[in-house]
Amino acid sequence: MNPTRLFVLSALAKRGAMYGHQIRRDARVDRAELWSDVRPGSLYGALHRLEGEGLVRALRTEQEGNLPARTVYEITEEGRRELHVLQAEALEEVRFPPDPVDLVLATATDVDEDTLRGHLDDRVQALTARLSRLEHLRERAWPDQTVADDLVLEHARLRLRAELEWHALVLDQLGKLTAVTAERPRA
Template identity: 90%
Template structure:
């Protein structure tokens, strides 16, 4: 499932004809980076690919003063079918990608407890900062905010809380982990 395709097609279906900068602005305003893999910079390329596939079509080109010309796109009937297929695919797909920290932890037998604690503490701080940002954004609304937007943001917050809880658990058991690793190595 390609989240950028889904975002572009849904933006055009929801808001009507737009040019690339409007879609990019909507991604920023909707805080797409918090709840998806959509990167605003990838939207222009996606628009061109979607046009080549007949999923969107150029309506017109506009130019105001000395500003660059802008092409206005709309979703096609085939694009709406693709949108519905992508939505169904997204609902069916459950992703829990392996986190590199698991591999690093499983292979960290050569690291001492303080080094491991430092790495895990750094990760915990990054996660806590992301959660803090989401908590802060939760208290502020944005244009056209919907119940779905609130639910998606809460999903992200719950996932971050679970990650923080796991990191706390690992940090609490770090002494046992490094002791077990040292004992296992000594027995070999």
């Protein structure tokens, strides 16, 4: 499932005909980076690929004053069918990508406890900062915030809290972990 394709087709289906900059702005306003792999810079390329596939079509080109010309796109019927397929795939897909920290914990035999603790502390700080940002967003509504936005934000918050809880568990058991790896024979 391609989240960028899903975002572009959804935006055109939901809001009607738009030009690329409007779709990109919507991604920023909707804070798509908080809840998806959609990057605003990738939207123009996706829009052109979707046009090439007949999933969107150019309606017209507009130009105001000295500004660059802008092409307005709309979703096609084939694009609506593709959107429904992408939505179904997204709803059916459960994704928990492996975290490289698990690989390190499972395979590292020569990382000392202090070094590992330092890296884990850094990860906790980064996760805490992300959670703090989400908490801040939760306290302040943004324009056109919906119940769906609230639910997506809460999903991200709960996932971060679970990560922080797991990191606390690892830090608590770090002495046991490094004692076991220190006992393993080196090749």
